[in-house]
Amino acid sequence: MDNELPHKITVKKECFLYENVNFVKEERRDFQKIGSQLEVIALIKDKNGRTRYKTKNGLFITAHFDFVE
16 A cells, blocks of 8 residues: 555445444444545554544545455
């Protein structure tokens, strides 16, 4: 992954946005389809060190390269 934060990401594999950086199942929100684009404002790590993007609307999505680019 690049060290520079992208301003927009594209979803490569269907996934959810979460209210919590630690991806609590009960806090799943918007379902994202392949090809969806999101504006991101930050790259944050969860309690286990996994990277998450914080979106402009305040929700979190994985930063894993299998899911987003």
